[in-house]
Amino acid sequence: MCGIVSLYNKRQQPAQLETITAMSKVILHRGPDDDGFHVEENIALGFRRLSIIDVAGGHQPLFNENRDMWIVGNGEVYNYKELQEWLKDRGHQFHTDSDIETILHLYEEVGVDAPKHLRGMFGFTIWDSRRKILFGARDHFGIKPLYYTQTNDSIGVASEIKSLLEMPGVKREVNKTGFYHYLTFQYVPDPETMYEGIYRIPPAHSFIVENDQIKLTRYWDVQFAPDESKPFSYFVEGTRAAMLESVDKHRVSEVKRGAFLSSGVDSSSIVGMLRTFEPVKTFSVGSDIPGYSELEYARRTAQYLGTEHYETVISAEQYMDELPRLIWHQDEPVADPSAILLYFVAQLASEHVTVVLSGEGADEFFGGYNIYREPQSLRMFSGMPDWMRGSIRSLATKLPDTVKGKNFLIRGSKTVEERFFGNALIFSEEMKAHVVTENLKLLADYHTPWEITQAVYKNAQGYDDVTKMQYLDIHTWLRGNILMKADKMTMANSLELRVPFIDPKVFEFAATIPTKYKIANGTTKHVLREAMKDFLPPEIKTRPKLGFPVPTRYWLKNQFYKWAKELIFESKVDHLINKAYVLYMLDEHREGHGDYSRKIWTILVFMLWHQIFIEQKHSFEPYVSPAVEMRRKNSSSIEQIG
Known part of the structure; x- marks a missing residue:
């Protein structure tokens, strides 16, 4: 690396x-x-x-x-x-x-x-x-x-x-x-x-x-090829074999290895498989706000798997102190709050190992996001002609927001291409009109988000809706968010992160799994859960995906409020952003009139990035952390897996 x-x-x-x-x-x-x-x-x-x-x-x-x-x-x-x-x-x-x-x-x-x-x-x-x-x-x-x-x-x-x-x-x-x-x-x-x-x-x-x-x-393209002729057991056994082989391949190194461990199936599966080959050091991170930490579950998983476990708890103050440098490490704004916690768990791991394995990619390859269950819940709309869908949408949009089921009718009346932009949809086009300044709306070369996603969907024709959603996320969310933060936050700590799920051989097999086996039994990535059950504690098999949750919703009402307000006033982005509207969202959020946390965070991260890279208000020298320096001095123990 x-x-x-x-x-x-x-x-x-x-x-x-x-x-x-x-x-x-x-x-x-x-x-x-x-x-x-x-x-x-x-x-x-x-x-x-x-x-x-x-x-x-x-x-x-x-x-x-x-x-x-x-x-x-x-x-x-x-x-x-x-x-x-x-x-x-x-x-x-x-x-x-x-x-x-x-x-x-x-x-x-x-x-x-x-x-x-x-x-x-x-x-x-x-x-x-x-x-x-x-x-x-x-x-x-x-x-x-x-x-x-x-x-x-x-x-x-x-x-x-x-x-x-x-x-x-x-x-x-x-x-x-x-x-x-x-x-x-x-x-x-x-x-x-x-x-x-x-x-x-x-x-x-x-x-x-x-x-x-x-x-x-x-030189290569993503292609799904579901095989409806094979039984469920074939895909379970094949997934287990493909993943074990991939984890073994990802062990190749001459330095010490470890693994990230949250409380879900993905990282726990990687640790469970890695444990069959060698002793494992595991690393977890959580916040100090009740309800926003998975450390207890991670700790129990580590105990069950018999790993040498390390964990760290991050406060709002620690998060805020490191945020400017970490935005510098990101190069460009990525408004995923978990990226910062990923930095801290990488910092912890860097004190002990040079390589970590992690569970990124399992959701995109094996159908793990809860939103992938939506086509099943909306199947009553699938056979309707376009004119009927349009009529339902027209009627639903006129209903008061207080009417239960309004959003269900609106989403059901749309095709997957119209309603799904990937795992993040921060601002609608209507809300953007409030956020951006007037002159920016007239940008000559502006294209709508639909034009971004349609270019991807065009190559996914013929797939069912769930597979289309996976295809879109592989081409957008996975590369733009998941892998970007994984690389930048680990390399900030001179730590190599490896992702055994994201492997061409693994994808080659995962691409053959029919949707009926991915979204089944009341859960997502059903095949993967069954394939990994022998490596996991029973309670983990059905746990929902949480990753490293971050309490930005709480912090923006409390510890981050004053900082956020100052950043909004100080940032020189008036030519791009309507600050009055951002301040309105911040105060509405603080008063509990709505949850604007993701929207506010998206704006704040951009403003901080703008200060660092465009205004050059903050400067950072090339830096190697003391933990990495200590690790390098203590690296006399060399282990090779060939």
């Missing part, structure tokens, strides 16, 4: 070592163990290393036999040993045992098809001096981040946006269209970011920089 930066001078002028060094330095947290650079002609590659595999020999940038190809890479490739043996049989010579060197030789052998053969999480860049091109790719589901931008002189690619901001000529400007979509989704959907002119390399895409241009190409 590392951080990478790459710079290509479009004018064919010599690349500047000073620039690539500055781009690398600002992501020190991603790789405190080592750095490395390669400058050749008009390109420069930079690298920050967190040593995981081939600790002794895996220094990057790495090169091929003739030193006419160089690579920097971030992530882990779990099938690199098999690929390495195949490549050796074809005459390739390796000078390290690094998984990243395997990618380079694979590129030599199969060219731009190399990413198709990789199983893991990755973002990499290769300088091919034979063809004079910069080639790279991001993993299938977007576990590892990769961004790019271009100026009049250069094209830059990096693991974090803050590296690109070090490039001469890169402006710090708000992407107004991105801001509009952020108000809907609580993050900016691919390929945009909150910065004008800075973009994500989408998951499952490769890129080539050649002739002063960057061209992106999709």
Whole structure:
């Protein structure tokens, strides 16, 4: 796990070592163990290393036999040993045992098809001096981040946006269209970011920089293929086998491992499976507000599974003290309050291990969100013609808000494409009209949120409604929220997070499970629950998903109220946000007239991000936590699972 930066001078002028060094330095947290650079002609590659595999020999940038190809890479490739043996049989010579060197030789052998053969999480860049091109790719589901931008002189690619901001000529400007979509989704959907002119390399895409241009190409796509011919038991047994194999693959490292543990099925399953291979250290976090902590359940699960368990309790004051730095680590606003608790549990884990396994992705792959049960509850509407649905909607919208069932009728009268935007829908278009300033509403290139989701739904035609919802979440919520916060908050603590559920082989099998086995028996991800029951305490099997709950609803009425009001007044976003309306929501929330917590938090996170990156009111130096420094000093005990 590392951080990478790459710079290509479009004018064919010599690349500047000073620039690539500055781009690398600002992501020190991603790789405190080592750095490395390669400058050749008009390109420069930079690298920050967190040593995981081939600790002794895996220094990057790495090169091929003739030193006419160089690579920097971030992530882990779990099938690199098999690929390495195949490549050796074809005459390739390796000078390290690094998984990243395997990618380079694979590129030599199969060219731009190399990413198709990789199983893991990755973002990499290769300088091919034979063809004079910069080639790279991001993993299938977007576990590892990769961004790019271009100026009049250069094209830059990096693991974090803050590296690109070090490039001469890169402006710090708000992407107004991105801001509009952020108000809907609580993050900016691919390929945009909150910065004008800075973009994500989408998951499952490769890129080539050649002739002063960057061209992106999709190398893989998500496809569901439910198999109605197989019995329920087939999917239970197959899921168990696929997950055990994936967890075993995700153990590959030369450093100590552990796992995050909340109180739900996903993380508990990972710990239960990992426990069959080795002793496990587990880590949990909770708040100090009653009803907002899962620590008791996590503690009982850890005791049942026999792990060496650690936990931490976070107060409102601790949360607030760290918030500005953590928004800096995020690069762009993601208004998920649990991201901050994820930072604290990662901080705890970083005192003991370098790698953690976690349960992200189970809900998207196996049908775990409660909203996925909605098509079943609305099935009475499914056979209605469009004209009848429209009539019901027209009548329902005229009913008073106090009428029970009004929302049910409105949602039932809509198709899944019309009603489902993914797991977050913060502001409706009607409420946005109150939140944004008048001049912003006239933005020429504004597109509605429906245009974002319709582009995804277009490729999901033929699937049932639940599968369409999974497909949308994999392409939006998973990559934009879940994986973004997972990467940024763990790497802020120089900790590598691995996600065995989010694996191409696991998805290949999960994609064959019919919906009737995913949403069944009064619950979600039914197959997964049955497959994991032998690894879990009986009480966990049916527990609803809670993750790491955060009491922002309570804090905004109490400890955070004064801070929130000051931030609203001080932030220089009057050209974007109607502050009077935000203050109205804050006071209504405090008085208990409505729960505006998610909406207010979305605005506050944006304002704080704006102060840090646009106004540059706060500045942060590259930083490695004392816990990580202590871990590095005490890392004499090396364990290898091969």
